[in-house]
Amino acid sequence: MILPVIIAGGSGSRLWPLSRKLRPKQFLPLYGDHTMLQQTLFRLEGLEKQAPIVICNEEHRFLVAEQLRRIGTEGWRILLEPVGRNTAPAIALSAIAATQEDEDPLLLVLAADHLIQDVERFHASIEQAIPLAEQDYLVTFGVVPSHAETGYGYIHQGQELGQGFKVKRFVEKPDADTAATYLASGEYLWNSGMFLFRASRYLEELEQHQPAMLEACRAAMADTANDLDFTRLDAEAFARCPEDSVDYAVMEKTEMAAVVPLDARWSDIGSWSSLWDVSDKCDAGNSCHGDVLHENTRNTLVRADSRLVATVGIENLVIVETKDAVLVAHKDKAQDVKKVVQRLKDERRSEFENHREVYRPWGIYDSVDNGERYQVKRITVKPGAKLSVQMHHHRAEHWIVVSGTAEVTNGEKTYLVSENESTYIPIGQVHALKNPGVIPLELIEVQSGSYLGEDDIVRLKDNYGRA
Structure with missing residues (x-):
């Protein structure tokens, strides 16, 4: 039986400004x-498999669970x-988890930020790799190169x-002449960073x-x-773990490394130009998303x-x-x-860190405007969701309900605030916000005070383990 292991770390910095530290490319619809x-999860359909293990950073946990x-x-x-320790320890954690119940599945290790357009061929390569993995080989998938990359x-x-x-x-990234030689020889494949091996064999290596x-x-x-949907590790013990990739730690050292060719229109979408390469284009070679006019x-x-983006008289650009x-x-x-x-x-x-629009386990907030002593946010709370019971030392808040109904805890009082109504939370007041309805709650929050940072939140009780 195959156990998919999805590694959902990484920053995707070359896809800024869409990819940010707290919302990197694996969580975006690129x-x-x-x-x-x-x-990545959809393309596993049709394989005989167990439910997947997803490995992610602490700060991305709610994004993963929601998606x-x-x-x-x-x-x-x-x-x-x-803490991040690269791919070798991440896979080790999954292998240990997989063998804790006297099972020893084949681990199909995949990155969460790759594109594979031909799923049928992807499945065929996995089927080809299974006999090798069952013979104790550590199998990697090598992409059949289409050009001298x-x-x-x-x-x-x-x-x-x-x-x-x-x-x-294994060979490091080559220069252009060397890459051309590799392509001409027909003996070299691109290193995809995807693997299939038995959990116990990986731990032995x-x-x-x-x-x-x-x-x-x-x-x-x-x-x-166990915390809600998540398994938390011993942080102190894991902090002592050396940092290394699976290639350097195991694959380049083992005597049992095997490779299965993969010709399935694969891309790691490592930059905007590589996204342009795989995207649908008009007759002029333009790939457009959103409200775009091009001349x-x-x-x-x-x-x-x-917003609208218009272009005139340009070529070979990324905007x-x-x-x-x-x-x-x-x-x-x-x-x-x-x-x-x-x-x-x-x-x-x-x-660098986040978008103006920030996702939380209870919904979304959008920082619409800010000044020296004020900040305006548009807040959307999912049906049934509740923000933490909290207080602020340096700011007061005005809430104006735009749509839906808010259940507000304001000190000792709890009351409902309906559409076109508002309420006021003084500095230092313990408060909470809940959406008791079945439609999203939307409100405008106006903060005022001497300090408006997100670290001026003292959480006293929280449904999402953040108190």
Whole structure:
């Protein structure tokens, strides 16, 4: 039986301004109507499998749970990494979890942010890999290259093994001339970062090559706690774990590495230019999303999320508009977007971390306007959801209900506020907000005070484990 393991970490910095630290690319609908994580789960349909394990960062936990719920995935487990330690420890955690109940499934390790357009061929490659994994090989999937790509690592195929090959060697990202040589030889595949192996075999290899890593992961999994939809690890034990990728920690060292070719229109969508490559385009080569007007424009990607974007007399550009930022870049320089992200991080700008529109387990808020001593938010609360019981030391709040009905706790009083009505929360007052209805509650919140940061929230009780 196959146990899918979905690794949902990563920052996707080259897809800024759409991808942000707290909402990276795996949680975005970059290609189609569903997010990359949801598409990863959809393409498992038709395989004989167990319910998946999803591994994510603590700060992304509610995004993962909500996106799984929206597509009706059942029986899943979410492992929360207290800190990022790369892919080798993440897979070890899943392998330990998988073997705790005297089971030893084949782990199908997938990244949550890849695109695979030909699902039938993807399934065929998995079927080809199963016999090798059952013979104790650690199988990776090598993408059949379509061009001389310098942005991927490569796998050199060795001795034939049924419908796969022994791995002769893993190769780092090459320069253009070397990549052309690899392509011409027909012996090299792109390293996709997807794997199939038995859980116990992975742990055996890790014990041989990275014993300290395995010891830390076992210690972290020895003291877990279930919290709502999540499994929390022993944070102190996991913090002692060495950081390394599965390629460096295991695959490049084992004698049992095998590769199965994958020709399924795969892409890791690592930049805006790679998204343009796989997107549908008009006759002029333009890929447009949202409210876009283009005149005399060629070979350009335009994404408008909140307003009209018009282009005139340009070509080979990437233009991405969000509510709080606009990116304009040449397609050939799209990889350098990460340099902009680093500057935003160094300058501690909010555009590095999150969008103006912020998702919470209870709904969404949009920071509409702000000034020296005020901030205006539009808040949407899901039916039946409740914000934490909290108070603020430095700000007061006015709530004006736009749609729906609010159940407000204001000090010792609890009362309803209906559409076109308002209420006032003084500084220091313990308060809470709930949507008791069956339609979304929408309200405008006006904050005023000497300090308006999100860290001026003292949570006293919370349905989502944040108190």
